[in-house]
Amino acid sequence: MPTPLVSFGDLADGTMHKNQKSLLRVAERIASHLQRLGVAPFSFELPDEHWDQCQCLIRQIDLCVSRGWLHAAGLLKDRLERAIERCSDRLRDISRQAAGYGRLAPVQSAREIFQDLTALSDEFEGVTLDGSSQTVSITTQPIVLEEIALGSFEIRLHWDRVGERRPYEVVALHPNPAGESSDTTHPHVRGNQLCEGDGQAAIARALRTGRLLDFFQLVSRILDTYNSSSAYVSLSEWNGSPCADCGAVLGEEDQYSCDRCGDLQCRDCLSSCIRCDALCCYSCTNHCHSCEESVCSRCERTCSHCERTFCTSCLSEIGLCDECQENHDAESLDDEEFSQTVEAQTPAASPARESDPLATPSTDAVQSDCLGQTAVRP
């Protein structure tokens, strides 16, 4: 935390005179810097962040469509439309800025800048000037938008960077960031940078002409305004969390968790196991190669021969899939036939009756002819 050159929060009436000289010195330095800028070209900030966001969303939509996550794709498409609109708005602002560039009012005198710095304490709290880091900062009132408390913000202007791309920061003092994006501390602030929207041209003019009071008023007004059609994260999704698979932001009532790994999921990204009815994410789900139904990581089995994944119903008692079982059965049948063939080709045993007195006598020589008579065959 820098040691402030002047902190209006600590001023009492008796010390005002001493600090007024300090304020005037700062005002002179600011005026001097702005005068030098007077001949410098205006810097235009193209909407690179919004463009990058559009490209990221397009990639996410393609991924969702390829996986059949149509609901998530629809949500992302809405966000893409808003991101494209932000890009368009920014380009229109830049166009207006470029058109008005040649009509800037003259830079304020050091005395007027001094009066602006003095008036800051009437409008804001926590006014701090730091000569070593060349910053002027104010603290806003706690900001609440649509019942979501975002806390106070420090608007920190680096006066030596006026004329450059990002001469100021908006820092959340008690951050309550969006669930899906920890560096989005306000619907229109990401990475401590405010997306100025409708205020961009007025802010640029105020800074370039040294109207510091106007600058801080403009920024604080933007922070106190919610533009639902063009926010980094909408307030309706502020406390949501992203689906682990598709990234869609989920409100509390739309949140599910995988029954196997516990990851947060949207309903569209969960599959029901055909065996146990568990709801599982993409990573914890497989598909049976036979019936093609979803099967969870606990219910899946692998064929002991081909090692592909199947549900328990599609494996035989010995753990083979239909295909491997058929092959197994065919091989078993071949083996059996081979065994039978071998047995058939083995010679029959020799008769033992003539030398065996106990052998059953042949009945060929004696034939019964009729009852009580015996015919002897010649």
Next chain:
Amino acid sequence: MKLFFINNDGGGFADTIEVADNTSITQLFEQRLPHGKPADYLIRVNRQPIAADHVLREGDRVSMTPTKIEGA
């Protein structure tokens, strides 16, 4: 009489303007922002809040900033 008038609505305007003597702040608002409502603006004269019937004087600095400015 001459005033330094700052309109922070839209693209921003800051320049010296000529108005009739004894123009009040309300009258100036109606002239410069005919479609707006004073309650929707921070109106400052010489960097201070003023009453609606305040009469402007030569050399006054008047600023009007919307209370709602939409970010992106």
